[in-house]
Each structure stands twice: as structure tokens, then as C-alpha cells.
Amino acid sequence: MKNIVIIGNGISGITAARHIRKMSKHKITVISAETDHFFSRTALMYVYMGHMRFDNIKPYENWFWKKNKIDLVRSYVSSIQTGDKMLVLDDGSTLNYDVLILAVGSKPNKFGWPGQDLKGVQGLYSFQDLESMQQYTENIERGVVVGGGLIGVEMAEMLLSRNIPVTFLVREESFWNVVLPREESEMINRHIREHHVDLRLSTELKEILPDENGRAQAVVTNHGEKISCQFVGLTAGVSPNIGFLKDSGIETQRGIMVDPFLLTNVPDVYAIGDCAQFREPLPNRRPVEQVWYTGRMMGEVVARTVCGKKTAYKPGVWFNSAKFFDIEYQTYGHVWSQLKENEEQFYWEHRDGKKCLKFVFDKASRKLLGVNAFGIRIRHEVLDQWLNEGRTIEFVLENLKKANFDPEFFKRHESEVIDLYNRQNAGANLNLVK
């Protein structure tokens, strides 16, 4: 029986713990400084918005951990002595391990903006961030959100849910256009504005001005404009939370360096989730993947290795999802913000401007490479299969009905999509498979 210690009770750490328990009788200890129990980080916004209580975002009832013999320790690990296989906690006590899994997540980026540490200035990652956001947004007149990504748009939605006007500063000329192609990005620009968010594209934060109590009272943009506000959300990405590993001998760059088995340079020490950085990134994948789903998968994989079934991290077809206010987004395979040399695209947008489908395929082989869906739900299983099988764009369009995952009675658009394709491609005569 091994003594396995997991630092971090997010999706990666908890998935690892659950899977280790399913496969073995090892002693499992999960340490977290954040909360007593695992919660869904992606759902923090809903607590702020009053859609759920904090208890509702805990995926397992409190009795679950004891029943499954997963020991929970509420503490902060201040350092790791890998030589002695020992953790030092912030109260000075120590804890030994046979196997250590680092699932320590990340923290919001701050790029040295003047005033970035004022009261009422924060990111949104942890439970503590949620508490502080609740505290600092009470009875305020305006909030400013900085950074044009998923958390930024969430924060804007959160503030609006409490009727707080929002100014949204986005450095790029269109929302999240490092990831989204132009058409999709513009659709989201429109939708953000439809919700009366004061969206400022091509606008950067220059500094945050304090009031006499050391609290934010305004931001100044790179255009010299001063925007009065009492809360500033910093959402310009996150970085692995690795500060406490400084003298541990565990190798880090941006994140904790791992091999395909999620093993660090130190034997019996693994890293998974947001904080892990692959020495050799997989094809078409980033070295640090800070996504719920990849965190979960790394947890699933490391559990096997720890339990003696050595398994390399080999994620399948890329997928992701998000929701921008009312518009759901799903993506399968790879749709880059700019088409690559070998790529061609087919784009359909609904006349209401809130639904669209983008198909990217290989020019020569016509094989589908990726799909973006906005406002239409797609069946993961089907797209996963088609992308694995290398189906052509023509096959995909003709069988599009099979890929739909919208609820019953929803308006279907497959025939419009295929008609558009036939109009745009001389000689094409695709027919929808019923």
C-alpha cells in the first residue's frame, strides 16, 4: 500500500484521487488550502450570479470522501523536500509521501500594471476570489474588466447579473481573436454589446488609480481615457501556480516540466492539470493546457500510472466548450483563428446572427479538420468519430443531422447549411441524409 499525497482538490487532483481509489487500496490524502471540499471551478460564476449556492457546485456530497477513504487536509503546503519525500505545511507540521501528485492549478496573470494590487482589483480563479468579488462589488457604480478571453466575458456577465454596468477592455481588435476566427469573434462582439456591455476593443489598461483608502476608483486606458469604476477584474490569462516549488528540486519553466507519463524530473512526483508543462508538446497542442477537460484527463491517466498500469497522456480529438452570455460554443478538432496554408473553410451563419457553424477541412484531401458551433449543440461522439475516421467535408455535411444535439422541437438548419454549400461550390450537389 502506497501513501499517495495529492496537492490540490480541483478537477485534476480529485479525478486522480477517485480513479486511484477505484483501482487500489492505497492511502490517499488530498491537501487544499482553498476549500474543504472539491467544487466545480467553472461554476463559481453561478454562485455570484445567484443561480446556485456554493453547496450546489460541489459535485459530491460531503460524506463521499470519508466513504471512499479519501483523506482531506485543509492546509497550505509551503515547501517540498523531495529528498526526504516530505511536505512542510504552513503551520510547520510535516507530511510524508511515497507518491506525490501536484495538481496545484494556476493563478491569474498580472502584468505589472500600476495599481494592480489595490483593493477591488482581482482575477477570478479561486473560491477566495469569489468571496472578494462579492465583497468589492457591493453597491458599486461600475466595474471594469480587462482582458478579452473566457473569464473576461464571464466576469462581465457576472457583474451585469447584479445590474452593475461594465466596461470591457480588450487589447485585441476583436474579442478572443487569438482563438476565434474573425466571423465567430465578431458574432460575440455583437452579442456582448447586445447585453449593453461597454466593449472597448483595441484598448489596453495603462494604470489603475486608487482612492484615499487604497481602493480602485478608476482605470486609465492606453488612449488616455479615465474610466471611473470601483472594481477592476483582471482576466488576462492564468499562469501555473509554482512559486512554492522554488527550492524543491522539481524542474519548472512556465509550469512544472513533465514527460508523457506526467512524471516530473523527480521520481515519484507527478504534475497534472493547469500546472503541468509538457517537455514535448503533442502535435497541435500547447505545452500548458489550462482547460477543465484536459485537467480531468490527466487525472485519469496519472491514476493508472500510480497504480502500476503505466499510461502515457494521449488525449484524443481536441474539444472544448464555453458559453458567452446566451450563446453556447462548442469546438471539435482544430479551428485556428487563421486558416493554415493547407486549409479551407466553409462557414454558415444564421440570419439572426447568433448561430453559426464553421467547418475547416484539408484542401487536398477534403478531410474535416475542425468544427466550431455557436448556438447549435453538436454530438461529441459523432464528431469524435468523424474526425478520427478522417471523413470528408462532403460526408460531414450530408450526414449533418446525425451530429445535431439540440433539444426536440428546436429549429433545424441542416438543409440551409447544405444549400449554402451547394450554392457556394459550383458543381456541388450534396443531399442531406435523412
Added chain:
Amino acid sequence: MKFIKTIGLALFLVGFGIFNASFFLNQFQLNEKIIHTYITDSPKQNLFKEQASALMDQQISPGFTFVGEVAAIFEAINEEALQSYSIKEDEIDKIIANARKGDAFSFQIQVLSEVYPGNDPVSAFKRKAFSDYGNWLDGRSFDDRETFRSNLQNVAGNIKEYGIISQKGFDTYTIKNLKYSLTKAASIGPVNDNPVKYLWLTYVLCIAGAMLYILPKIKDGPPGIKNNGIFHSAMKNVGWLGILTGTYLILFYIFLYFYPEYMTTWIIMVDPISEFLKGSEAGRFFLYGFIYTLCILVMGVRMLIKYRHSRYQMVRTVSVMFFQTAFAFLIPEILLRLNQPYFDFKNIWPLDYDFFFDNELSTLVSSGGLGIFMLVWGIALILIAVPVFVYFFGKRWYCSWVCGCGGLAETLGDPYRQLSDKSLKAWRVERILIHAVLVFAVLMTVGVLYTYFTGTGSLMGISTYKIREVYGAWIGAGFAGVVGTGFYPLMGNRVWCRFGCPLAAYLGLVQRFKSRFRITTNGGQCISCGNCSTYCEMGIDVRWYAQRGQNIVRSSCVGCGVCSSVCPRGVLNLENRDENGRFGKPILIGNDSFKVEA
């Protein structure tokens, strides 16, 4: 917009205030004509008039006092009847003395003419009653005096309990009815003078106010999930407003089912509507049906606006609005107008627990072709429609598309759906309770049918009348009404459907074991956020399944589709598909390292 909403809320509150004030508005005045109309038996009529002399032509208010006075009259009459007509101890001694034959005692009916020789009404009654209740003793001999005495006392007790009150006084059932009808008839005052005016001041004002409050929500932003602030709300998160609303609803149901005599003013107010629809005055259940239907319609409009991004929700909402208005409310009333039996064509036993009651069956059987059709239709719903439709569509075809209880839960109850308990413990309690009620309903009905076909009132020593009475009071009124709706703001909108409804249990058994319906989860897209579980009115922990990529096949799922609507990542979908693979292993797609069975 905010201004219009505020006006709407104000109008609603004014209308609601007048409605509640009208409860106390009328006075009550008893007169001879009323007594003659409702108490037709002339000796009882005289007794009542005698006792009521102090009340006659007096204006009394509030209703509580009047009902109290009337109740006291019945009590006095019964008391007096018992006094005069009870078999006394010394009379029993006389019988014993007369029956003595040496050391033994032999009872002969003729003895009674010696004990009660007179022709006065009291003696005549006692003679008759003793021979009716004691004829089984005729000719029997007893060796010992005490046994004989206790048998005689037994007869005397039965006469007291069953004979005197029903013949010379008023039994509980009659008192209950008379309290209501006398109070309603005795009502005088502004509501009687102009019920239509009060309809305007209450219902119309409330509906107009509600609409002004609800309709502007269409401008609350683009279509999409509108759950902001629900858990910050005093109404929707068991705050003071929710507790107040729950208390009001509970009290309303207690009055409706157990003390309708107090709500006569409200019933008088809807008399004109009842006259218009069925050509006769309203009863309490007309009032109830009327309010019920209005709630479903008004809150249905709210539902349509709230979920206008989802055609599934809109179609479903229109469906419950239609079935309530047409099938539950209008058609039965129109049938009455046409001198046909009152019949709700969409109500199914055992939810419709009195479907097999002898009086109901007799009405149907004696109502010609249409009555027989109704009987066959009702049985076909139980035996054919339930299994067939559940097989193809799941129990949702009934519970969240057709049913009246479901209709109210999905409209009036929608603001409270998040209050259902999702714990594993609650699920355990649910399974025990709902199946216990189903068993109870079936046993009760077996007893009722036994009595219908054999004419015997007791089965295995238990009175079938008593069982149906207990079921009606505790399950039909208490559980389904008081708890089922009264607890909306406290325990969510499906308390009855989840823990009590025997029809839901039956539909659920079919859904669990033989159906094409399931909720599918979408590959590996779940982020465990918990919106699905939170907004599941049936308290199913949907997320438990979604996050491990497992189909949701649960007997309790009513297929409202809200889990799918609130899912931010498009993970859940209600589907009718091939039965194969319905109970598939949980699989999460996306990790090719190995096959993940979560």
C-alpha cells in the same frame, strides 16, 4: 419597464388584498327559507329552528362566529337526541330481568314491547332501534348475567353511535355539508350584492397586475437562461417571503379541503362564472378549479417568456395550459350543463383515486353511451395509454405535458424548482414513500371494488369505507393538496409528484424498465457545474450521471427538459431512441490514453 413592473406588482397586491379582505367582508343572516331549503326532514327542521331561534334574522359577522353558532346548534340537537333516545342502564336491567329463565337468560325480541310499552315517539324509537340493532340476539341464551349485560350494552352503544345521530340528529357528514350550504345561503353583503364587481376588483386586477409585471420581462435582455439572483431572493430561496407564501398556500388548502364553510364569500364571487358555464352555482371545487386554471395560464405566460429560447419548453408549456383549461376545467363543466357526468378525460387512476368509487361507477354506468365510453376510456388510459406512451416517450408525455398537478408545478411552481432536495438520502425516502402510496392506492381500490361487486362493506375485517376516507383525507387532500402545493416555496414544486403521486410511481416503473426514453449526456463535455441538478425539480442529481458520461434513466424523471435548458455546455438531451444501449456503461469521450469508464 421597471415602472410598469412596479405598477403591475402594485395592482396585483391591491387585487390580492381585496380578495383576502373579501374573506371577512360579508355578514350572515339565517332565515326560515334557508332552513327549509337545506333541511327538508320536517322533525329535524323543527329541532333546528327551535335551537336557532336566537340566530334567526340576526346579522352576524365574521363568518367564524356564524359557523361557530351553527356548529353549536348541531351539537345541542345531537346532545339532546342522545339524552332522550339513549338506552338507559335501568332499561337494560329491565330487559335482563324480563329475560331471566331460571339461572340462564334468554333474549326474545318480544321482550321489548314489555320494556317499552308506550306509543310515544321515544318508546317507539327505542323499540325499533333495539330490534334493528339487537335482532342478532333474538332467541339466544346466556348462562351468565355479565355476558348478557355486556352484549346488551354493546347494542345500546351501537344505537347511540349509529342510530340516534343519523335518525334524530345530524351526523358528521351532514353537519359538514350543512355548515357549508347554510353559511353560503346565509351570506349577505357587498359580495352577494355585486359579485361581478368583486370579480373585477380581485381576479381581473390580479391578472392585469401579473401581466404588467410579467410581460415586460420580454425586454429583460436577449432570450436565454434567466436565473439571475434566484438564490438571493427572499421568495425563491426560502426567505421570509417564501415562508409567508408557503404558509398562505397551506392555510388555503386546509380551508378548501376541511373548512370550506369559511370561504363561502370567495365561492359566491365565482357564482356568476359557474352559472355561465354549467348553469348552476359554484362549489368549492369550482372555485379551486378556476383559481388553479388562472394560475397555470398566468404563470404559463411567464414560463413562455422566461424560456423563449427553448422551443421544447414553449411547446410543453402551451400543452399544459391547454390541457388544464380545456380538459380539466371547461369540458367537465360543460358536460354538467349537458346533464352528463362530470368527467376529466385526462385524469388517470390512481392519481384520480375515486375513479372506481361506487358512486362514480354508478353515475357512469347509468349515464348511457357517453357514460360507458367514459368508463372504457378511463380504463384504457390506465391499461393502454400509460404503458404505450411511456414506452415511446417516457412518463413526460403525462407528467410534464398533460397532468394538472404537473401543469401547476411547471408554471406556478417554476420559481421554486431549485428547492428540491438532491441528496442521496432524499432519493431513498422518495422511493419508499411513493411506492407505499401506490400500494395504498391499489389496496384501497381493491377494497372499493370488492364492495361495489359484493355489496359487503368490509374486507378482511377492515371497512372499505374507512380506508377510502383515510386515503381521501391523508393522501388526496393532505399530501397532494396541502403538502403538494403548500410546500412549493419550502421544498420545491414537485413534492407530491416526487414523494406521493401513485400514478407517477406507476408511470415511473414503466419508464425505468421498459421505455425508449432517456437523457443522453454529450461525450465528455460536462464541467460538473451543477446547474442541471440544481434546477431538477425531481431532485435527481443529474450531474452525477453527466460528469461520468452515463445516460440518465430514472423512474422519477418527468422530462421537463430544464436540465438540458440550463446546461451551459450543451451536455444533456432528452431522447427517445432504441432501447439497446439505454443502460450503457458510463463512457467519457476525449481521452484516447485508455478507455475511460468514469
